[in-house]
Amino acid sequence: MTLTRVVGKGRTEAMDPAELAALRNTFAKRAVDVGTGDARFAYHLASERPDWLVIGLDALDAPMGEVAYRASRKPARGGRENLLLLRTAIEALPPELAQIADEVDVLLPWGALLEGIVRARPAIVRGIATLAREGAVVNLTLNGEIWLDSTPARYEDLPLPTPGYVATSIEPEFRRAGIELGAARYLTAAEAKGLPTTWARRLGHGRSHPQFVQMNGVRRDP
Ligand SMILES: C[S@@+](CC[C@H](N)C(=O)[O-])C[C@H]1O[C@@H](n2cnc3c(N)ncnc32)[C@H](O)[C@@H]1O
Structure with a gap:
């Protein structure tokens, strides 16, 4: 199972597990928003908690595209280095995500x-x-x-x-x-x-x- 990162509108990339491991270790804590949809809540959490890595997961990548693009920009333009958006169904998680979270949110x-x-x-x-x-x-x-x-x-x-x-x-x-x-x-x-x-x-x-x-x-x- 590969890690599929959403990087923009209609754009996804395979993510190297080593990159996730490095990101995981950069932040003291991690939150996962499951079924993140357009990732508005995940973006909000990442903005509120700059010392947390926030991961938004959804089975569909298209709705995450706009926030993924915004998060990839410079911080002054809305960029959030601590936000990671991944396409995955909750029932088929890549093993790298096991026990990654200090907080799991599922909203609506x-x-x-x-x-x-x-x-x-x-x-x-x-x-x-x-x-x-x-x-x-x-x-x-x-x-x-x-x-x-x-x-x-x-x-x-x-x-x-x-x-x-x-x-x-x-x-x-x-x-x-x-x-x-x-x-x-x-x-x-x-x-x-x-x-x-x-x-x-x-x-x-x-x-x-x-x-x-x-x-x-x-x-x-x-
Ligand atoms: C009503 S939207 C809510 C989105 C967001 N949490 C919000 O409150 O705006 C529900 C989301 O759950 C996602 N979803 C449904 N089944 C899923 C599954 N098995 N794994 C991951 N995401 C799933 C859908 O793709 C959809 O984006």
Whole structure:
């Protein structure tokens, strides 16, 4: 499995694992944003935490292109040397990413990532756990209401991730994978509106209080 780095709009490159190892050692801590989409949140984290390496991962590279280009520029023009964007599905991670993260974030996923969390599919849950080193924090934020008013066909049978559902149906698989999740809770309106991601903004449009369910956990050695 190769490391595929997104370097600009429609542009990817194979990344030498030695380059990743060097980058990994340059920064004291590392965060991984899984299902980063257009990488707006990853860019925000990289800007807020210049001493962290921030890695944005997504199965699709095209939406990351614009931020990848901006991050490659000089710092005065928006460049961020501590931001790395990689194309990979969470269920097919390159081995170099194992236990790389002090923090793993998954924000408002869809597709296989959403279904894998809500249905507690081992391949997805273990992918998230694989990224996290011992003691890493894992933050998962799911949209808790989109199915109420417009249900894409593929999600028709997907259970709503209420805090109760998380406790009975999601938490056990994460525990088996080595992540202890605390009780899930709905974000306040201010927290939901304040999430610096494109999908938080989209899903919040026209809603005074978008219902986002958040789970926070810690990676323990299994
Ligand atoms: C709704 S977008 C959210 C993007 C971003 N986190 C945000 O909040 O704006 C969900 C993203 O999850 C990604 N995704 C879905 N399944 C995935 C998988 N198996 N592995 C990695 N990324 C995946 C999609 O490609 C998409 O970019």
